[in-house]
Amino acid sequence: MKKQFVVGPVGDFPPDKCRIVDVAEVSVGIYNRQGTFFAVRNLCPHKLAPICHGTIGGTFLPSEQGEWIYGLDGYVLRCVAHAWEFDIRTGESVFMADRRRLKTYPVTIENGQLLLTMRVTSAAEGGKEGDDDASDV
Amino acid sequence: MSLGIVDCDVHPLVTGGLGALFPYFDQNWRKRLEPRKHIDPFGPSIGQPPHFVGSGSNRVDAIPPSGGLAGSDAAFLAHDLLDKHGIDIAVLLPFQPARLDGWKDADEAAILASAYNSYFVEHWLGVDPRFRLAMVVAPQDPVLAAKEIRRLSSTQGVVGVWVPPIEYNIGYRYYNPIFEAAQEAGLPIVLHVSASPHQSSRPGRSTVAEYYAAISAIGINELCSLIFEGALSRFPMLKVVFVEYGWTWVPSMVWRLDQTWKSARPSVPYVLKPPSEYILERVRFTSEPAIDVPNEDYLRSILEMMRADRTLLFSSDYPHWDSDAPETVFKNISADLRHRIFWANAVETFGDRLLAGVPAAV
Numbered sequence: 001m002k003k004q005f006v007v008g009p010v011g012d013f014p015p016d017k018c019r020i021v022d023v024a025e026v027s028v029g030i031y032n033r034q035g036t037f038f039a040v041r042n043l044c045p046h047k048l049a050p051i052c053h054g055t056i057g058g059t060f061l062p063s064e065q066g067e068w069i070y071g072l073d074g075y076v077l078r079c080v081a082h083a084w085e086f087d088i089r090t091g092e093s094v095f096m097a098d099r100r101r102l103k104t105y106p107v108t109i110e111n112g113q114l115l116l117t118m119r120v121t122s123a124a125e126g127g128k129e130g131d132d133d134a135s136d137v
Numbered sequence: 138m139s140l141g142i143v144d145c146d147v148h149p150l151v152t153g154g155l156g157a158l159f160p161y162f163d164q165n166w167r168k169r170l171e172p173r174k175h176i177d178p179f180g181p182s183i184g185q186p187p188h189f190v191g192s193g194s195n196r197v198d199a200i201p202p203s204g205g206l207a208g209s210d211a212a213f214l215a216h217d218l219l220d221k222h223g224i225d226i227a228v229l230l231p232f233q234p235a236r237l238d239g240w241k242d243a244d245e246a247a248i249l250a251s252a253y254n255s256y257f258v259e260h261w262l263g264v265d266p267r268f269r270l271a272m273v274v275a276p277q278d279p280v281l282a283a284k285e286i287r288r289l290s291s292t293q294g295v296v297g298v299w300v301p302p303i304e305y306n307i308g309y310r311y312y313n314p315i316f317e318a319a320q321e322a323g324l325p326i327v328l329h330v331s332a333s334p335h336q337s338s339r340p341g342r343s344t345v346a347e348y349y350a351a352i353s354a355i356g357i358n359e360l361c362s363l364i365f366e367g368a369l370s371r372f373p374m375l376k377v378v379f380v381e382y383g384w385t386w387v388p389s390m391v392w393r394l395d396q397t398w399k400s401a402r403p404s405v406p407y408v409l410k411p412p413s414e415y416i417l418e419r420v421r422f423t424s425e426p427a428i429d430v431p432n433e434d435y436l437r438s439i440l441e442m443m444r445a446d447r448t449l450l451f452s453s454d455y456p457h458w459d460s461d462a463p464e465t466v467f468k469n470i471s472a473d474l475r476h477r478i479f480w481a482n483a484v485e486t487f488g489d490r491l492l493a494g495v496p497a498a499v
Contacts, residue, residue: 065367065407083400097399097411 007114013037016074020052023116028105030114031056031088033074038088039116040077041103049081051102059085059094077102141476142463143483143491145423146329146380146452147218147227149261150179151253152205161252170245178236178249179206188345190458199456207456211264218455219267222463226267226483226491230299230380231257234273235331238301246275251285254295262294266494269487271297271327274315283318290322293494296487297378299327302336307359307377308366316372325376325421325486330355356382357390360420364394369415370407376419376486384422384449385430388442391416417444421486423452424478426459427466437470450486451479 005023013019013032020029020042027042029052044051058073076085076094085094091102106117151157156174159167181193188194199217201210208214219227234253240246254272261268272289274282282300289295298319305311307328319326330336336355337348356379363369363377394412402408408415422443430436443449451467454460467478484491 060403060406062409063406065371068406085403093399095402097402 001120002117003120004108004115004117007039007116010109010112010114013114016056018052018056023105024118024120026118027052028116029077030107030116031074031077033088037107037109037114039105039107040086040088040091041105043103044079044081044084044086045100045102046079046084046098047081049079051077051079051086054078054080054083056088062095141480142222142224142451143226143228143480144218144224144453144455144463145228145378145450145483146425146454147214147229148208148232148454148456149211149214149229149257150206150208150231151233151256152209155249158249158252158256161255162248166248178233178240182239186343186345188458189349192458194458195456196458196460211261211268214455215265215267218453219265222453224267224453224463226269228269228271228296228483228487228491229257229261230271230327230329231273232331234275235299235301235329237273237275238277238303238331240275240277243275243277243281246277247281247285250275250282251288254285254289258289258292258294269294269296269491271295271299273299273301276301276303276312276315279312279314283314286315286318286322286324290318290324293490295324296490297325297327298322299329301331302328302359306362306366308362308364308368310366310368310371312368313371316368316375320372320375323374323488323490325378327378327380328356328359328382329380330382352381353383353386357386360390360416361394363420364408364412364415365397365401365405367405367407369419370409376421378421378423378450378486380423380452381425381454382422383426383428384424384443384445385428385439387422387448388439391443417447421448421450421482423450424466425452425454425461427461433469440467440470440474446474446477447482449478450483 007021007023007030013030015032015034018029018031020027029040029042031038042050042052055078057076058070059076061069061071063069075087075089077088078085086102087094091104093100108115154175154177155170195207199207201213203210218224231253234250237246237250250273257270262270272295274285276282286298300315330352342348369375391413398408398412430439451463463479467475
């Protein structure tokens with residue numbers, strides 16, 4: 001079942017920074033992209049590195065040789081290991097370099113608090129995240 | 138239907154040194170080359186280690202009864218290779234002009250390569266309708282090489298352009314004029330390990346055995362260069378055939394290239410898709426030497442992993458010491474896959490030019 005978790009006051013998540021928090025025993029990176037919040041699991045689907053310690057920024061878009069077009073600024077999370085890039089909005093590998101997806105969570109704001117929606121197993125309600133999501137590891 | 142066979146690697150030679158090319162030179166060039174008319178670019182160079190095969194790189198039984206070098210008699214070769222083994226089409230890769238990659242004078246290298254091309258068009262393509270030619274360009278001056286490609290681009294029987302790399306790996310933009318002309322002509326680039334200094338020479342390498350075994354590594358180098366230096370991106374219609382670099386290594390290298398791309402893509406944004414896709418679409422490998430894979434299951438697995446149904450082309454490498462006769466290789470694979478390797482892949486790679494002049498019955 002899905003459950004909402006309060007992760008803290010909006011002011012605790014400054015723009016263009018990543019904050020790593022534990023939600024229901026799951027490590028999650030919260031990104032504030034100019035007032036819009038994104039949450040991803042701090043676990044790279046490739047080789048399970050703590051991806052949120054990697055850089056958030058943009059990337060060079062597919063182009064002709066000799067052109068350098070920087071784009072997607074603020075949406076590309078590059079893993080600390082192997083440098084795979086994921087779009088924090090969708091969890092998809094940038095330009096579909098790989099099929100595997102980074103787990104993302106919906107984020108909402110209520111009364112100045114950041115709320116994160118996570119699926120949890122009923123047996124361990126409030127505890128470990130469930131594994132019934134196809135986009136998960 | 139009998140199995141059609143295209144042999145994508147056959148080596149003809151010209152007996153008689155550079156003098157044999159004199160009909161293709163004007164007075165000025167004859168004057169210039171006269172003192173060197175006995176030189177053969179395929180001859181041994183001083184200080185090179187001896188070949189571990191006593192006869193050198195050619196088989197002694199391929200020496201024509203008329204005398205001369207193995208591979209120098211078109212009619213004998215047609216009988217000894219094509220008739221005997223049921224080969225319908227043979228792509229000729231002349232080694233002498235390819236050896237010009239070590240030649241110092243760029244103008245000479247270009248005009249000699251051009252003369253060799255004219256020689257093989259006249260004396261080989263004209264002799265047997267089963268012959269096709271990979272013309273050779275000297276790499277010293279890519280602009281002259283491009284001019285030579287355009288000179289022969291509509292000559293019937295010319296099906297590819299053999300480029301022996303010099304100094305730079307093959308994907309580097311140095312070769313742009315050559316690739317541009319080849320793409321424009323619809324001629325695949327043919328790479329063949331040439332024993333040229335660029336490909337063979339390594340400090341401390343003193344045996345032919347080491348060179349021979351390490352040829353795969355040379356092919357791997359060139360393949361990585363083609364992808365990451367962006368040659369296949371710059372020239373979206375260009376095809377490249379790797380001749381005699383081996384192929385059992387292809388699966389592992391394709392995986393490694395893809396894995397590298399997943400991490401490195403932003404540093405090479407012109408590589409628009411996984412390298413495996415470029416390779417499946419436009420890079421091919423010839424079969425000789427068909428390494429003795431320890432068992433048939435392994436062999437079938439490798440063929441499946443490398444997408445041999447698209448990427449592998451049969452070659453004999455006649456008249457070289459390690460040549461493969463078609464009836465001795467890939468005996469226990471499906472008829473469909475044999476048809477792809479021995480015929481269809483070559484036809485798709487070289488296009489309609491390959492079939493021009495072949496009886497419809499094939």
